Amino acid sequence: MTDSKQASAFKEQSPLRAKISSLLSNQSVVLLITLVVLGTFFQWGSDGIFLQTGLLGTVLDEWGSYILLAVGQLFVVITGGIDLSVGSTVSLSSVVAGWFVVQQLKVGPEVTGADALPYVLLIAGICLVVGLLVGLLNAFLINKLKIVPFIATLATMGASNGIAVMISVGMPLQGPNDWELGAPWNIGGIELPISTMVFCAMFITTIVGLFLHKSRFGLYTYSLGSNAFATRGAGISVEKHITKVYMLSGGLAGLAGAYSYVRLGAGSNTSGMGMELYAIAAVVIGGASLMGGVGRIVGIALGTLVLFVVQSGLLTMTVVQVSPDLKQVIVAILIAAAVAVQTLQNKNGRK
Amino acid sequence: MSGEVVYEIKNASKRYGSVIALDGASLKIHAGEVVGLVGDNGAGKSTLVKVLSGAHQPDGGQMFLDGKEVRWDSPRQALESGVETLYQDSGLAPHLTVSQNVFLGREITVGGILGKLGFLNKKKMNHDAHRDLEAVGIAVPASSRAVSQLSGGQRQAVAIGRAVAWAKKVIILDEPTNHLGARQANEVLNIIRNAKAKGLGVIFISHTLPHVLEVTDRIVVLRLGRIVKDAPTSEFTGDTLIGTITGTIQTIKVEGD
Amino acid sequence: MKRSTRVLAVTAAAALALTGVATAATPATAAKKIKIAFVMGAVNDPFFNAMKVGAVAEAKAQGVDLLWKGDAQYSAATQLPIVKNVIATLGKGDGLVLIPTDGAALQASNDQAAAKGIVVANVDTQVGNLSKVLIQITGNNEDGGAKAAAAIAKAVGYKAGSTYEVVIGLTSATATTNVARLEGFKAAVASTYPGLKVVDTAYSESNSQKAATNVDTWLTKYPNLKGIFAIDGTNASGAAAALQSKGLVGKIALVGYDAYPANVDLIKKGVFTALIAQDPAAEARLAVKTIVANIKKGTKPAKKNVTIANVALTSSSSAADIAKYTYKTK
Numbered sequence: 058m059t060d061s062k063q064a065s066a067f068k069e070q071s072p073l074r075a076k077i078s079s080l081l082s083n084q085s086v087v088l089l090i091t092l093v094v095l096g097t098f099f100q101w102g103s104d105g106i107f108l109q110t111g112l113l114g115t116v117l118d119e120w121g122s123y124i125l126l127a128v129g130q131l132f133v134v135i136t137g138g139i140d141l142s143v144g145s146t147v148s149l150s151s152v153v154a155g156w157f158v159v160q161q162l163k164v165g166p167e168v169t170g171a172d173a174l175p176y177v178l179l180i181a182g183i184c185l186v187v188g189l190l191v192g193l194l195n196a197f198l199i200n201k202l203k204i205v206p207f208i209a210t211l212a213t214m215g216a217s218n219g220i221a222v223m224i225s226v227g228m229p230l231q232g233p234n235d236w237e238l239g240a241p242w243n244i245g246g247i248e249l250p251i252s253t254m255v256f257c258a259m260f261i262t263t264i265v266g267l268f269l270h271k272s273r274f275g276l277y278t279y280s281l282g283s284n285a286f287a288t289r290g291a292g293i294s295v296e297k298h299i300t301k302v303y304m305l306s307g308g309l310a311g312l313a314g315a316y317s318y319v320r321l322g323a324g325s326n327t328s329g330m331g332m333e334l335y336a337i338a339a340v341v342i343g344g345a346s347l348m349g350g351v352g353r354i355v356g357i358a359l360g361t362l363v364l365f366v367v368q369s370g371l372l373t374m375t376v377v378q379v380s381p382d383l384k385q386v387i388v389a390i391l392i393a394a395a396v397a398v399q400t401l402q403n404k405n406g407r408k
Numbered sequence: 409m410s411g412e413v414v415y416e417i418k419n420a421s422k423r424y425g426s427v428i429a430l431d432g433a434s435l436k437i438h439a440g441e442v443v444g445l446v447g448d449n450g451a452g453k454s455t456l457v458k459v460l461s462g463a464h465q466p467d468g469g470q471m472f473l474d475g476k477e478v479r480w481d482s483p484r485q486a487l488e489s490g491v492e493t494l495y496q497d498s499g500l501a502p503h504l505t506v507s508q509n510v511f512l513g514r515e516i517t518v519g520g521i522l523g524k525l526g527f528l529n530k531k532k533m534n535h536d537a538h539r540d541l542e543a544v545g546i547a548v549p550a551s552s553r554a555v556s557q558l559s560g561g562q563r564q565a566v567a568i569g570r571a572v573a574w575a576k577k578v579i580i581l582d583e584p585t586n587h588l589g590a591r592q593a594n595e596v597l598n599i600i601r602n603a604k605a606k607g608l609g610v611i612f613i614s615h616t617l618p619h620v621l622e623v624t625d626r627i628v629v630l631r632l633g634r635i636v637k638d639a640p641t642s643e644f645t646g647d648t649l650i651g652t653i654t655g656t657i658q659t660i661k662v663e664g665d
Numbered sequence: 666m667k668r669s670t671r672v673l674a675v676t677a678a679a680a681l682a683l684t685g686v687a688t689a690a691t692p693a694t695a696a697k698k699i700k701i702a703f704v705m706g707a708v709n710d711p712f713f714n715a716m717k718v719g720a721v722a723e724a725k726a727q728g729v730d731l732l733w734k735g736d737a738q739y740s741a742a743t744q745l746p747i748v749k750n751v752i753a754t755l756g757k758g759d760g761l762v763l764i765p766t767d768g769a770a771l772q773a774s775n776d777q778a779a780a781k782g783i784v785v786a787n788v789d790t791q792v793g794n795l796s797k798v799l800i801q802i803t804g805n806n807e808d809g810g811a812k813a814a815a816a817i818a819k820a821v822g823y824k825a826g827s828t829y830e831v832v833i834g835l836t837s838a839t840a841t842t843n844v845a846r847l848e849g850f851k852a853a854v855a856s857t858y859p860g861l862k863v864v865d866t867a868y869s870e871s872n873s874q875k876a877a878t879n880v881d882t883w884l885t886k887y888p889n890l891k892g893i894f895a896i897d898g899t900n901a902s903g904a905a906a907a908l909q910s911k912g913l914v915g916k917i918a919l920v921g922y923d924a925y926p927a928n929v930d931l932i933k934k935g936v937f938t939a940l941i942a943q944d945p946a947a948e949a950r951l952a953v954k955t956i957v958a959n960i961k962k963g964t965k966p967a968k969k970n971v972t973i974a975n976v977a978l979t980s981s982s983s984a985a986d987i988a989k990y991t992y993k994t995k
Contacts, residue, residue: 111885119878226994227711229902231927239910273515273526283501291513292484317874321906327899330872350503372882381868
């Protein structure tokens with residue numbers, strides 16, 4: 058039995074049909090087609106304003122505030138876990154950073170532009186540390202107290218929200234900010250729908266994605282979600298890896314907190330409200346399986362984009378005005394449909 | 409045909425709460441020898457496997473690898489010392505490729521800084537996995553293929569091939585022929601013979617007694633946490649083996665108290 | 666579940682009415698210090714924090730003990746046990762200021778307190794049947810909505826016959842204060858400013874980033890946008906951030922709600938055209954004062970339902986007004 062003989066047994070279909078069917082079973086291709094369809098539809102539905110730089114910039118802005126959460130969530134979901142604490146980590150980290158700069162260093166929103174940059178970097182650092190600590194706490198609850206991830210991260214979600222409200226007294230802490238970081242890039246007089254903040258989010262996503270697909274860290278993440286027993290049997294410390302994955306998710310949520318700070322010019326206890334659900338939805342739409350072992354970074358980047366193209370597109374519609382209530386229903390249906398499609402794909406794809 | 413004693417466990421005991429799972433078990437495995445480990449459910453087989461593989465620590469007793477006393481704090485230590493274990497039904501991660509499974513825990517990284525960061529050399533892993541599996545008598549399709557796309561027999565072949573390829577001294581196979589068809593089971597038995605020819609000590613745990621009788625050199629029977637019989641395979645017939653396992657045939661202890 | 670609690674509450678109220686228990690208003694003896702429990706909506710909500718400042722000050726002035734109680738969440742499920750616990754610790758001649766998180770669910774406890782001889786006031790919201798309540802005090806959210814419409818009209822230089830595109834940032838379909846403010850706004854538009862055209866509404870889902878995104882989208886979708894009504898604190902913060910990041914401060918009239926200190930600062934910077942402020946401290950002071958007067962002298966308020974008007978803070982508001990209405994944290 059040689060390699061080629063054995064492999065040929067898997068190619069029973071005609072090459073063209075096989076190619077098409079394998080393309081359609083690729084989540085990223087499906088999502089790209091979806092994006093083109095949605096873009097065309099909303100372009101028509103908005104009387105031709107949807108695909109202009111300003112609105113694309115807004116879509117990418119929102120994409121940026123969710124993508125880091127979605128990427129962190131992807132790692133957790135691949136291991137077969139779930140992290141409900143990411144939204145409240147956004148709130149908590151931005152509030153702690155705002156509290157430190159505004160109330161301890163006594164630097165307020167009057168500091169803007171380049172003068173504010175060092176503070177923004179400090180804020181990003183604080184946010185990252187807060188996020189890592191929340192992740193560490195999640196890992197502790199899961200590894201040491203043997204609490205299932207859903208409950209463990211639900212507990213830290215509640216605690217983080219509570220602490221964020223206590224520190225902020227429920228009000229945004231406005232501090233120094235360089236609004237230019239969120240402004241669209243202007244290259245040679247042409248405005249691009251991308252800002253420094255969005256670029257940073259893309260950059261981090263790319264780097265983390267490379268680690269997921271090319272490195273040992275990513276391999277262990279998949280193997281853990283695929284077969285924890287075999288992973289342990291291969292001599293890998295499952296607990297250590299769980300800790301790393303939840304700290305990654307927390308750290309990225311912290312950075313998303315810094316992103317929210319720059320967007321709002323304030324640390325706000327409502328900046329992460331409900332974001333965990335969109336992050337989980339984005340991961341599912343992007344093709345990850347909540348059962349673990351499956352999911353790709355490109356899929357998640359596109360899935361997040363689809364989610365917010367729909368939201369933004371519905372808000373932009375002029376042909377029919379979509380009421381905010383209907384908008385929520387449509388988004389809910391979209392998420393349910395994505396999960397259903399995925400379940401069907403899995404049924405057909407395996408066995 | 410058997411060589412030196414490569415792995416030895418002396419007077420090992422293990423209890424879980426009030427349950428005595430292992431009661432003074434002693435066992436020797438020689439290089440190039442296949443030892444069958446049999447017994448009814450609850451006889452202590454899986455406990456013994458866990459102790460031998462480093463997954464659990466015994467409460468009492470000693471273990472020797474190549475004559476030197478060892479103590480495993482984790483399966484990783486046992487692996488690194490050359491004791492490879494294939495657990496029942498759980499050898500592989502289905503979402504990973506064949507080569508990723510073969511190299512799981514022992515990945516080959518690229519050179520330079522990226523290598524230090526853990527970036528993998530997928531090409532080399534694919535190539536080496538194919539070569540190593542072939543060397544132990546397993547031909548599988550492209551090693552970049554996901555394990556979930558393989559048949560049950562192919563999966564088991566990869567899992568055993570992985571263990572045999574990595575084992576330096578001892579290989580422990582827990583029910584490797586479970587759920588396999590006759591032809592596939594035969595392939596697995598051939599791989600075991602390959603491992604034996606490589607000079608490995610093989611511990612073969614199975615409920616399928618014909619397989620045990622066919623491939624082993626010696627059979628160890630466990631009952632209620634004790635080793636009740638340890639004798640060359642040639643001394644057993646199918647009937648006497650069943651009788652020994654169930655206890656209808658009285659046994660005398662071969663290993664001293 | 667909601668229906669069953671309502672049925673329960675109605676039954677309890679009916680039972681009390683049948684036995685003829687009256688609201689106790691017996692003057693207390695000077696020997697015992699009056700205790701007033703204040704069971705509010707949500708700990709650390711800026712609105713209730715500002716209310717606490719007023720309650721504490723008035724209790725001190727009146728020489729009574731104040732018990733400030735509440736849960737982290739605005740929810741009847743968590744408020745009910747707190748109310749029951751408080752009622753157990755109070756007795757005849759004490760007072761209870763209740764902010765019912767659910768008018769139906771809290772009715773039974775409200776009436777049970779009154780039956781025990783505790784003088785009860787409702788603030789901000791109210792139970793369905795006010796017969797056992799001494800006084801009910803609320804901020805006027807409809808009026809606040811109308812004031813917002815007036816503030817936008819003023820900022821855009823409203824002239825009859827012209828149209829001005831306006832958008833409204835909401836939190837959700839179920840936030841009751843949102844609904845009242847929106848109705849007030851729309852009523853004022855219909856009666857006085859028909860030229861203000863509400864072209865769009867969207868939900869922030871209680872997330873300030875989402876509020877900012879909504880405004881960002883509108884800024885592109887409606888190039889002729891003249892005004893934004895951000896209906897609560899979350900929407901106000903999000904809208905302010907959107908205008909600041911797009912460099913549109915002062916070009917579009919932004920009227921927000923809730924006088925968070927940081928947002929009040931943004932009035933001076935021109936980000937907010939106006940902030941509609943409630944006066945939770947005044948609501949609390951009036952409630953405490955009325956209860957104490959009733960316990961000590963048996964006096965009843967002239968009006969059972971008192972509405973404290975909202976006010977529009979602008980850059981031309983007096984420093985005293987700004988200081989008075991800005992939500993205090995201490």
